[in-house]
Amino acid sequence: MRVCIVGAGVVGLTGAYFLAREGHDVTVLESGEDVALGASFANGAQLSYSYVAPLADPSVLPHLPAWLLSSDSALRYVPRPDARQWRWCLAFLRACRAATSNRTALELLQLGALSREALYDLVERESIRFDHVQNGKLVVYRDAHAFGLARKKTELLARGGASQSALDRDGCLAVEPSLEFASATIVGGIHTPSEEAGDCLRFCRELTNVLRDRYGVRIHTGARVLGWARQGRRVVAAQIAGDDVRADAFVLSAGTDSANLAEKLGLRLPVYPLTGYSLSAAVIPDRAPGINVTDLHRKIVYARLGEQLRVAGMVEITGADESRRDARLATLIRHVKEVFPFAADYASAQTWCGHRPATPDSKPLVGATPYSNFWLNTGHGALGFTLACGTARLLVEALHGRRTAVDGGAYALSRL
Ligand SMILES: Cc1cc2nc3c(=O)[nH]c(=O)nc-3n(C[C@H](O)[C@H](O)[C@H](O)COP(=O)(O)OP(=O)(O)OC[C@H]3O[C@@H](n4cnc5c(N)ncnc54)[C@H](O)[C@@H]3O)c2cc1C
Known part of the structure; x- marks a missing residue:
């Protein structure tokens, strides 16, 4: 079958890989000048298979006033005259119900396990190198109430197979001594020894070479999809400037642009950009954390990549707005220096701003649409690197009408 994938981020590329392995004739259309210049470019590098807590959780509700009022807050919400933003926020609030959030966490845990297995399969078969390490993850808490809720969540996730332990402050410092400068503010942490990290951009670039050289996948960069040609409930071509790219099936993996492209077919996708920032700096050996650290209160993750x-x-939650980029990066660097003041050469750090393609319930959208040959694989939010290989497997199973390894209904468009 000829399959056309729109978007060459980590989600589009992994989808292309698992489809090509099934013998499909795959074309990828990417608007950027190269692959993975969107959200997959310089993300937090976490392969967070067990720590899958959705953003929508009852514990965020008491913090809503701070999101609205403080420009320094880790989470910021600026209301816009934009119906999409309001619809997204209302659905997000609905997803904050404890029962929904707990169910989502267990579903994402299953998808995470599938994703880990699929990533290992890909990496071993194709010998891809991307600074991949299994060095564990420590999520540290500054607030006793939030830590208490997190402990409860580990009990829930243990029922789903996750192996995590709750540590007090001394336990956290024993696992990661370089946290010494923040020790006064830490009340405890959740340690997951099995978690991993890797360089998403390098992964995407290496995978691109594999796709082109070993599987004959055509990856066209500078090819922005502008619309679709359709016949009834079938899409017959993706329209790029001056050309129609025809295929038997189409997969939408266009990150935050997925909602706009779906709208051209009359489909409403609740995928909204959640903006974040990163910096990459030369590490100072012996002073930097050896484990992946998440500072939950400030929503900051740390990973060593080579x-x-x-x-x-x-x-x-401000739309794809980068107007406060410098101010937010300055806040990020200030917070980072408080926790790991000597871990890296911050003065020469490279900075980045990216937009997570997020659904209100933190679960990706994978599978069928009302168009018989138009498929979704998008909306991975804060966990796109982690979940990409798993959703690629799910996509292949759905496209072939096979029984899916995890409950496909949990990721269907109809749930939202
Ligand atoms: C600050 C930050 C930190 C993060 N940390 C982590 C982490 O630690 N772990 C983790 O698992 N995830 C993390 N994420 C999330 C992860 O990076 C994303 O979920 C993931 O990259 C999404 O991949 P994607 O392929 O869906 O989107 P993208 O990487 O954005 O790719 C979409 C592609 O589609 C292309 N495109 C768009 N419109 C069109 C069009 N009309 N025609 C053709 N092409 C088009 C774009 O150019 C882009 O290349 C983080 C994200 C951010 C922003």
Whole structure:
């Protein structure tokens, strides 16, 4: 079958890989000048298979006033005259119900396990190198109430197979001594020894070479999809400037642009950009964390990628607005220096702003649409690197009408 995928971020590329492995004739259309220049470019590098807590959770509700009022808050919400933003926020609030959030966490845990297995399969078969390490993850808490809720969540996730332990402050410092400068503010942490990290951009670039050289996948960069040609409930071509790209099936993996492209077919996708920031700086050996660290209160993650320290964080519900980029990066660097003052050469750090393609319930959208040959694989939010290989598997199973390894209904468009 000829399959056309729109978008060459980590989600589009992994989808292309698992489809090509099934023998399909795959074309990828990418508007950027190269692959993975969108959200997949310099993300937090976490392969967070067990720590899958959705953003929509009852614990966020008491913090809503701070999101609205404080420009320094890790989470910021600026209301816009934009119906999409309001609809997204209302659905987000509905997803904050404890029962929904708990169910989502268990579903994402299953998808995470599938994703880990699929990533290992891909990496071993194709010998891809991307600074991949299994060095564990420590999520540290500054607030006793939030830590208490997190402990409860570990009990829930343990029922789903996750192996995590709750540590007090001394336990956290024993696992990661370089947290010494923040020790006074830490009340405890959740340690997951099995978690991993890797460089998403490098992964995408290496995978692109594999796709082109070993599987004959055509990846066209500078090819922006502008619309669709359709016949009834079938899409017959993706329209790019001056050309129609015809295929038997189409997969939408266009990150935050997915909603606009779907709208051209009359489909409403609740995918909204959640803006975040990162910096990459030369690591100072012996002073930087050896484990992946999440500072939950500030929504900042730390990972070592070879000779670099990658720091990423903040969540802004402000549309794809980058006007406060400098101010937010300055806040990020200030927070980072408070926790790991000597871990990296921050003065020469490379900074980045990216937009997570997020659904209100933190679950990706994978599977069929009302168009018989138009498929979704998008909306991975804060966990796109982690979940990409799993959703690629799910997509292949759905496209072939096979029984899916995890409950496909949990990721269907109809749930939202
Ligand atoms: C600050 C930050 C930190 C993060 N940290 C982590 C982390 O630690 N772990 C994790 O798992 N995830 C993390 N994420 C999330 C993860 O990066 C994303 O979920 C993931 O990159 C989404 O991949 P994607 O392929 O869907 O989107 P993208 O990477 O954005 O790719 C979409 C592609 O579609 C292309 N496109 C758009 N419109 C069109 C069009 N009309 N025609 C053709 N092409 C088009 C774009 O150019 C782009 O290349 C983070 C994200 C951010 C912003």
